[in-house]
Structure formats: C-alpha cells, structure tokens
Amino acid sequence: MSAATIGKYAAFARISATQASRERNELYGRMAFFAVILGVFSSLWRAVAEAGMPVAADPKSLVWYLAATEWILLSAPPIHIEIQAAIRRGDVVYRLGHPVSYALAEFATGFGLLAVRAPFLGLTAFLCAFAFTGWTPPLTALLMVVPFGFVASTLITALYLGIGLLAFWLQDVAPVFWVWQKLMFVLGGLMLPLELYPAFIQRAAAFTPFPWLLAAPASVVLGTHPVTPGALTRHLVIWSGVTAIAVSWVFRRAVSTVTINGG
Amino acid sequence: MVADNVSFTRALVATNFKATVALRGAFVMQVVFMALNNFTFFIFWWALMQRVTTLRGWQLGDIQMLFGIVAAAFGLTVTVAGGVRHLGRFIEDGDLDTLLTQPQPVLVNALGLRSQPSGFGDLVSGLIFIVWSGQISWSRLPIVVVVIAASAVIFVACGTVFFSLAFWLGRVETVATQLWELLVTFSLYPEPLFGGTLRLLLFTVLPAGFVGYLPVRILRAPSLANVTILMFVVIGYLCLAVLIFDRGLRRYGSGSRFTTFG
Numbered sequence: 001m002s003a004a005t006i007g008k009y010a011a012f013a014r015i016s017a018t019q020a021s022r023e024r025n026e027l028y029g030r031m032a033f034f035a036v037i038l039g040v041f042s043s044l045w046r047a048v049a050e051a052g053m054p055v056a057a058d059p060k061s062l063v064w065y066l067a068a069t070e071w072i073l074l075s076a077p078p079i080h081i082e083i084q085a086a087i088r089r090g091d092v093v094y095r096l097g098h099p100v101s102y103a104l105a106e107f108a109t110g111f112g113l114l115a116v117r118a119p120f121l122g123l124t125a126f127l128c129a130f131a132f133t134g135w136t137p138p139l140t141a142l143l144m145v146v147p148f149g150f151v152a153s154t155l156i157t158a159l160y161l162g163i164g165l166l167a168f169w170l171q172d173v174a175p176v177f178w179v180w181q182k183l184m185f186v187l188g189g190l191m192l193p194l195e196l197y198p199a200f201i202q203r204a205a206a207f208t209p210f211p212w213l214l215a216a217p218a219s220v221v222l223g224t225h226p227v228t229p230g231a232l233t234r235h236l237v238i239w240s241g242v243t244a245i246a247v248s249w250v251f252r253r254a255v256s257t258v259t260i261n262g263g
Numbered sequence: 264m265v266a267d268n269v270s271f272t273r274a275l276v277a278t279n280f281k282a283t284v285a286l287r288g289a290f291v292m293q294v295v296f297m298a299l300n301n302f303t304f305f306i307f308w309w310a311l312m313q314r315v316t317t318l319r320g321w322q323l324g325d326i327q328m329l330f331g332i333v334a335a336a337f338g339l340t341v342t343v344a345g346g347v348r349h350l351g352r353f354i355e356d357g358d359l360d361t362l363l364t365q366p367q368p369v370l371v372n373a374l375g376l377r378s379q380p381s382g383f384g385d386l387v388s389g390l391i392f393i394v395w396s397g398q399i400s401w402s403r404l405p406i407v408v409v410v411i412a413a414s415a416v417i418f419v420a421c422g423t424v425f426f427s428l429a430f431w432l433g434r435v436e437t438v439a440t441q442l443w444e445l446l447v448t449f450s451l452y453p454e455p456l457f458g459g460t461l462r463l464l465l466f467t468v469l470p471a472g473f474v475g476y477l478p479v480r481i482l483r484a485p486s487l488a489n490v491t492i493l494m495f496v497v498i499g500y501l502c503l504a505v506l507i508f509d510r511g512l513r514r515y516g517s518g519s520r521f522t523t524f525g
Contacts, residue, residue, distance in 0.1 A: 029441040036445060043456040047319050054314030171289045174381070175296030182303035197310045 008100055009108040016112030027117060030074055031124045038125070041066050041191070042132035055196055057222045060133040062193075067129035068218035069190045072149045075121050076156035077113035079106055083164030084173050096255060103161060103251040110157040118150055137221040148217040148232050155240055156184075156213055162247040168254035183208070189215030193222060209239035271367050272375065276343050279378035283342075290380045297384025298391075301334055305392070319455035325479060326453060327396035332478045333450045335389025336414030342382035344374040344419045348443065350426035351436045360517050370508050374419065399482065406485055410478035413497045417474050420500035421446055423508055430511025442469070450475035470500065 020027070045059035053059070083106055086092045095102045130136055163180060167173050184190060186201065188210035194202050205211045212235040216227045284290050308330075312323040340347065353359050353373055362372045389411070393399055399407060425439040449457075449471035457465055466472035473496045481489045 025437045029437045032441060033444065033448075036448065039461075040448070040452055040456065044318075044452065047456055048311070048315050050319070051315045051317060054311075171286070172293065175292050175300075178300035179296055179303065182300050186303060186306045191307050192310060196314060197306075198313070201306070201310075 009104055012105050012108035013112035016109040017116050020113045020116040027120055031120060034070060034074055034121060034124050035128045037070060038063060038067055038128045038132055055193060057224050060135045061137065061222050063133050064129050064137050064221040065193060065218050066191060067125040068145050068149060068221055069214040071121050071125040072152045072214055072217065073190060075114055075118040075153040076160060077110050077117060078160055079110040079157060080160045080164030080173055080177060084167040087167040103247060107158060107161050110161065111154060114153055114157055118153060141220045144220045144229060145217055151236055152213040152217055155236065155243060158243045158247060162250055165250045165254055168258060184210050187211065188213055193219065212236055212239055268368060268371060272371055275375035279375060283378045283380045293380040294384040297381040298388040301385065301388040305330060318453060321453040321455060324396040324398050327392045328398055328482055329475050329479050330451065331389045331392030331396060332411060332414055333475045334385045334392060335411045336418055336474065337447060338382040338385025338389055339411060339415040340418040341379040342386065345378045346374045346376035347419050347422035349377050350423065351429040351439050354429040355434060357517055359515060369512060370505065403482065406482060410481055413493050414474045414478055416497045417470055417500050420504035421470060423504035427508050427511045430514050445469055446471055
C-alpha cells in the first residue's frame with residue numbers, strides 16, 4: 001500500500017475522530033454506563049467474597065479485570081449499525097464507485113472513532129476502578145494492558161465491519177451481532193475469568209479469537225496466570241490476519257452479488 | 264371511552280403482530296437469536312453459581328426467576344408498546360403531527376407504532392427461565408402472568424417518562440436511552456447486591472426494584488400485601504407517565520411534516 005493510499009484512509013480516520021470529539025453525547029453515555037457496570041460488579045464481587053472466592057484472585061483485582069475487558073469492548077465503535085443503514089438506504093452504491101475501498105474506508109472511520117473513545121473510556125475505567133477498590137494494579141501490568149487492549153479493540157472494530165457487511169445478504173444483522181456479542185461475553189471472559197467456566201467452554205474458547213481479545217490482555221491485572229507479551233502478540237497477529245482475509249472475502253463476494261438499478 | 268381505547272389497543276396490537284410476522288424468515292431469526300442471546304448471557308450466572316451456591320441468600324433458581332420476569336416483561340413491552348423507545352424521536356422530529364389529528368389517544372397510538380419481533384424471543388426465553396427455575400407450580404401461573412404484566416407496564420411508564428423529556432429538553436435520545444438501559448441492567452442483578460442510596464434510587468427514579476425484585480419476592484412467597492403494593496406502584500407510574508406526556512404534549516411544536524407510519 002502506497003503512502004498516498006494510506007493518506008486517503010488516514011483522512012477518513014481523521015475526519016471521524018474530529019466529528020467524534022465534537023459530538024460527545026454518546027461517549028458520555030457510554031462512560032456513565034461503564035461506571036455503573038463497574039459499580040454493580042464491585043458489589044457483586046464483594047458479595048461473592050463473602051461466600052468464598054471461587055478463584056485465586058481477590059475481589060479488587062477482579063474489578064480491575066472487568067475494567068480492562070469492558071474498556072476494550074466499549075472502546076470499539078459499533079460500525080456495523082452505520083454500514084447496515086448505508087446498505088439498506090442504498091447509499092453504499094454511490095460509495096462503491098469512489099476511488100477508495102468501501103470496506104477499508106469504513107474501517108478507517110471506525111478507527112478514528114476508536115482513537116477518540118479509548119482514552120476517555122480508559123480514564124473512566126481507571127478512575128472508577130480505583131474509586132471502587134481503593135487500589136491499583138502494578139504499573140507494569142497497566143502498561144501492558146493499554147497497548148494490547150487498544151490493538152484488541154481495533155480487531156473488534158474489524159470484526160464489527162465484517163458483521164456490518166453481512167447486511168448485503170441479511171435484512172437485519174442485529175441478531176448476528178447479539179449472538180456474537182454474547183459469545184464474546186462468555187468465550188472472551190468479559191465478566192468472569194475463563195478459568196471459572198467449565199472445561200468444555202474453556203476448550204471451545206481456545207478455537208476462537210475471543211479470549212485473545214478480552215481475557216488475555218485483561219488477565220495481566222489479575223496476576224494469577226499472566227500471559228506473556230510474546231504469546232499475546234503472536235495470537236493477535238494471527239487473528240488479525242484471519243479477520244482481514246475473512247472480511248476481504250465477504251466484501252468481494254458482496255460487491256460481486258450486489259445489483260444496481262437505475263441511472 | 265375506556266372500552267373504545269381497549270378495543271383500539273387490541274386492534275393496534277393485532278395489526279402490529281400481522282405486520283411483524285409478515286416477513287416470516289426475519290421474524291423467526293430475530294426470535295431465535297434473541298432467545299439464544301438471553302441464554303448465552305445467562306451462562307455467566309450459571310458458571311458463577313456453580314462455584315458460589317448462595318449469593319446473600321439468592322440461589323441460581325432465584326436469579327433464573329428474576330431473569331425470566333424481566334426478559335418476559337421487556338419482551339411484552341417491545342412487542343406491544345415498541346413505540347416507547349422511539350417516543351423521543353417522534354417528539355423531536357415532529358412525527359406526532361399525524362397522530363394528533365386522529366380520534367384515538369396520542370400516547371396509546373404512539374406506543375403501538377413499532378413492534379419489535381425480537382420481543383417474542385425475550386418473552387419466550389423469559390417464560391423458559393421461569394419454568395427452569397423450578398420454583399413455580401401451576402397454581403402460581405396466574406401470579407406469574409400478573410407480575411409479568413405489572414413489570415411490563417412499569418417498563419412502558421418509565422420509558423414514556425424518560426423519552427417524554429424531549430418535550431422540554433429537545434434532543435434527549437441518548438440520555439433517555441441510557442436511563443432505559445440502566446433500568447434494564449439494574450433489574451437483571453440480584454436485589455441484595457445494592458444498598459443505601461442506590462437502593463432508594465432503584466425503588467424510585469429507576470424502579471428496577473418494582474420491575475424485578477418485588478415480583479420475585481411475590482413469586483417466592485405470594486402475599487396480598489406485596490401484590491397490593493405492586494398494583495399501587497403500577498397505577499402510580501402509569502398515572503405519572505400519562506400526566507407527564509399530556510403536559511409535554513401541550514408544549515409540543517409541530518414538525519409541519521407529512522409522515523406515513525407503517
């Protein structure tokens with residue numbers, strides 16, 4: 001990819017970042033929701049601790065674990081909604097004729113949104129988790145969560161792109177998104193570390209990208225079985241490649257099947 | 264007057280239902296996927312409660328019952344009164360114009376404008392959760408129906424209040440949606456997790472307590488006192504919603520638009 005091509009997509013990212021930084025209502029809503037979820041779970045883990053912790057981690061580090069997984073998940077903008085709307089309205093037809101790839105442009109737009117959301121939500125995660133626990137994980141753990149979490153959010157954005165492109169065939173991609181999201185909750189270990197799930201779920205999770213997107217980067221704050229940066233990098237690179245190939249194949253198939261009427 | 268409104272509501276629900284199931288494939292997919300969505304989410308509680316059998320007095324069966332009531336009530340709400348989540352946009356965009364000229368009550372008409380097929384998935388999975396909890400006998404079936412209907416009415420009333428803020432504040436879609444989602448979120452977690460001021464909020468401003476916790480208490484140990492409280496609360500929130508919507512409607516500015524609903 002040439003510098004000029006990269007520049008074009010960087011412009012998409014820049015424009016969406018500028019728009020997102022001006023229209024912050026949705027972001028503030030997400031921050032409030034994030035704070036509430038952390039509050040609820042800090043209460044939940046306190047209640048669980050009263051009954052005896054089922055995992056070799058203390059309630060405080062589990063709140064930080066949730067702060068990390070939720071930060072990764074909430075930072076990724078749900079670009080599939082806008083893609084579905086564009087396909088339904090037929091606007092996508094005009095976009096397909098532009099001298100840029102529609103799929104890459106949407107991904108760049110999503111990345112721009114992510115770049116604005118991630119710092120705000122990261123700050124919310126840090127402040128709320130600290131307020132609810134009065135404790136912070138070691139700085140080295142946090143320094144590892146931030147870059148790997150950001151990469152994981154970027155990969156989740158790419159997966160949202162793939163879900164959005166399914167709108168070329170499906171009338172509504174929401175059901176696919178719901179199930180995908182809940183699989184992410186369970187197989188990704190969003191709310192509970194994976195070791196708390198039964199063995200068959202842990203085995204199933206190993207065949208999906210979900211644990212590498214949420215549980216693996218966040219498990220660093222637990223300090224129980226921290227994943228090595230090398231293993232995390234390797235798996236994120238592999239799953240990024242798989243996602244890129246899959247999304248590009250879906251997009252090519254979609255473009256080849258689309259019927260354009262009118263003139 | 265009341266009979267006319269009931270008859271109109273029945274016709275509206277029937278029409279919405281026909282429109283919803285018209286696209287059979289999409290309908291079935293939304294129902295199945297929503298039910299799957301709810302069951303997958305519940306794996307979290309199932310896994311946790313395999314390790315911790317009691318959470319401040321709540322067991323897995325109680326959480327299943329809570330999930331069941333809230334899911335069924337939510338499903339009923341978005342199926343029968345799906346317009347509630349679009350009320351803010353109707354107000355903001357001036358879409359109530361076409362309803363104002365009709366003889367039926369504007370609020371009833373607006374609430375019935377959108378029916379979400381996924382609501383059936385919530386309703387079905389909710390009922391499965393309730394049966395699965397193993398805490399309900401056939402003799403308690405009428406109480407199950409009553410508490411689900413009561414929770415649904417509270418959902419509708421709260422949604423009406425949240426989204427009617429658009430009459431005074433303009434663009435409130437995001438805030439109202441967040442309040443609505445908070446109500447749903449809090450209703451899905453066991454009551455003993457919350458205390459102090461938050462607990463007070465959950466029985467007033469964000470009545471998750473009346474949507475989920477009180478109905479669970481009624482199903483666990485039916486008592487006339489709790490049923491009476493629930494009925495008073497339902498009537499209270501409903502009156503508040505109608506009052507706020509009517510007050511807001513007096514301030515409503517026409518969008519001067521020609522709109523077709525369907």
